Amino acid sequence: GQQLNQSPQSMFIQEGEDVSMNCTSSSIFNTWLWYKQDPGEGPVLLIALYKAGELTSNGRLTAQFGITRKDSFLNISASIPSDVGIYFCALIAGGTSYGKLTFGQGTILTVHP
Amino acid sequence: DGGITQSPKYLFRKEGQNVTLSCEQNLNHDAMYWYRQDPGQGLRLIYYSQIVNDFQKGDIAEGYSVSREKKESFPLTVTSAQKNPTAFYLCASIGSRGKTGELFFGEGSRLTVL
Numbered sequence: 001g002q003q004l005n006q007s008p009q010s011m012f013i014q015e016g017e018d019v020s021m022n023c024t025s026s027s028i029f030n031t032w033l034w035y036k037q038d039p040g041e042g043p044v045l046l047i048a049l050y051k052a053g054e055l056t057s058n059g060r061l062t063a064q065f066g067i068t069r070k071d072s073f074l075n076i077s078a079s080i081p082s083d084v085g086i087y088f089c090a091l092i093a094g095g096t097s098y099g100k101l102t103f104g105q106g107t108i109l110t111v112h113p
Numbered sequence: 114d115g116g117i118t119q120s121p122k123y124l125f126r127k128e129g130q131n132v133t134l135s136c137e138q139n140l141n142h143d144a145m146y147w148y149r150q151d152p153g154q155g156l157r158l159i160y161y162s163q164i165v166n167d168f169q170k171g172d173i174a175e176g177y178s179v180s181r182e183k184k185e186s187f188p189l190t191v192t193s194a195q196k197n198p199t200a201f202y203l204c205a206s207i208g209s210r211g212k213t214g215e216l217f218f219g220e221g222s223r224l225t226v227l
Contacts, residue, residue, distance in 0.1 A: 009153070040220070040221070041221070042218025042219050045214070045215045045216065048213065048215065090214065097163055098213045098214055099144050099146050099205060101156075101214060101216065103155030105153060
């Protein structure tokens with residue numbers, strides 16, 4: 001199956017700091033997705049990217065779809081305690097099912113007040 | 114409110130027993146999915162169903178079974194053939210008019226095999 005490499009695996013930061021995480025794939029894809037999972041809950045879609053080079057913001061979050069179509073990054077600016085959770089990148093695995101996703105391993109974010 | 118309801122939230126099972134996890138949605142979504150989550154790993158697809166009375170295997174279907182008799186319901190059975198069933202199980206659905214890749218997830222069911 002498709003390989004997605006997400007880094008870093010975990011981050012420990014102080015409130016107010018900026019955060020950056022990224023994902024790379026072994027193949028070219030048309031859609032990059034970023035999900036966040038709060039502790040004990042299911043993931044929620046943060047940002048979807050559909051075009052190479054696309055830069056999209058959602059509040060303090062910014063994500064970009066790499067020009068090579070094999071990578072993406074997610075930045076969080078001025079982190080706050082509620083940013084704690086696991087962040088996943090994901091790709092559509094193919095076929096006609098748009099919910100059939102391949103996920104990265106996740107980045108565990110801890111924010112110290 | 115619309116959403117996905119999974120039950121039970123926590124479940125303990127002895128080795129050799131089958132267990133069924135419930136997933137119900139009132140979002141009127143056609144497609145439903147079961148993912149498994151293990152620590153340090155991304156979510157992996159077990160089974161999915163795009164329409165009632167039809168379903169397909171995902172990447173790790175061995176030891177699991179599903180049914181889709183109603184649009185709202187997609188239960189997952191973890192059978193005794195699943196060698197390492199302890200995990201967090203997530204049910205999800207997607208609407209045909211939503212963003213591509215925008216899965217709506219339930220709160221998950223944590224299964225522990227003793």
